[in-house]
Amino acid sequence: MNEKIREAFHQVKAEEELKKRTKKFIYDKTKGYNKKHMYHIYYVLIPAACMLFIFIGYQIYFTPTLAISIDINPSIEMEVNRFDKVIAIEGYNEDGEELVNLLQDVKYMNYADAINQIIDNKEILTLLSNDEIMVISIISQDNEQSMRILSNIESYTSDDTNIHCYHGDYERLDEANKLGLSYGKYDAYQKLCSLDINISIEEIQSMSMREIHDLLATYLEDDSSGHHQHGHGH
Structure with a gap:
């Protein structure tokens, strides 16, 4: 067991x-x-x-969040990303294309350095010294970024009375570019058309901002004078 x-x-x-x-x-x-x-x-x-x-x-x-249109004649546009870096630059007329060829090194710069280099370009300085007008348009869906950049550029250019800066309408940017115009030239074209001034896109492309400004001023002055004379007739 x-x-x-x-x-x-x-x-x-x-x-x-x-x-x-x-x-x-x-x-x-x-x-x-x-x-x-x-x-x-x-x-x-x-x-x-x-x-x-x-x-x-x-x-x-490489996704642009803001565009900076610079028009004097030349007319150019820069695309800027959310980090304030220039990721593309394009000319919108013959003079603009020539200037862009001289400014390829502004790509990947901070927008402020790029603006500084453009304004300090010999050709641009000569134009400004000859009483030409430069218009800088800031266009973006990001209101915080656009207002900050607009404020910075206004501060930087405040000593030059021939440089004008403003905030553009993002909804019109694509339409402007499809017509082959920078935003600044497109905005001027719209203003001229609204006053029944007969002008073509090709003409507006080749005009300087001084010429456009003077045309608007002359038309408004004539229009105002006409109204004044009409009123006097009564």
């Missing part, structure tokens, strides 16, 4: 040892598989996450 009990006990103990060894074997194998499996996941996911981060960063950096 005692012998049977001992045999049964040894059998149970042997089974327990077998179970332990089996569990250890499975654990070791499974653990090794998981490590390899996780390494494979990390190997795929980490580069993918880096590429996604780069793509999102690229999209954010």
Whole structure:
């Protein structure tokens, strides 16, 4: 009887040892598989996450949030991102294209440095010294950014009475560019048309802002004088 009990006990103990060894074997194998499996996941996911981060960063950096139209004749426009960096510059007439070719290094500059370089350009300085008018239009859907930049540019250009800055209507920017006009020239074109002054897009492209200003002034003066004479007739 005692012998049977001992045999049964040894059998149970042997089974327990077998179970332990089996569990250890499975654990070791499974653990090794998981490590390899996780390494494979990390190997795929980490580069993918880096590429996604780069793509999102690229999209954010190269998405314009504001445009700065600079018109004197030349006429040019700069696109600025949310970090106040110039990401594109384009000329909207022949003179503008020539100036842009001289200003390629303003890309990726802070907008303030770019404005400074444009105004300090020899050709622009000559035009301003000859009593030409420069109009700087700030156009953006981001009111906070546009008002801040407008305020900064107004402060920077306050000593030059021939430089005028204002906030433009973002909704009209795309329409202006589709017509091949900078925002500043388009705004002037709209004002002339509203006064029934017959002028083509090609003509407005080639005119300086001084010529446009003088045309408007002459028309308004004649119109005012006409009204005055008409009133006198009564």
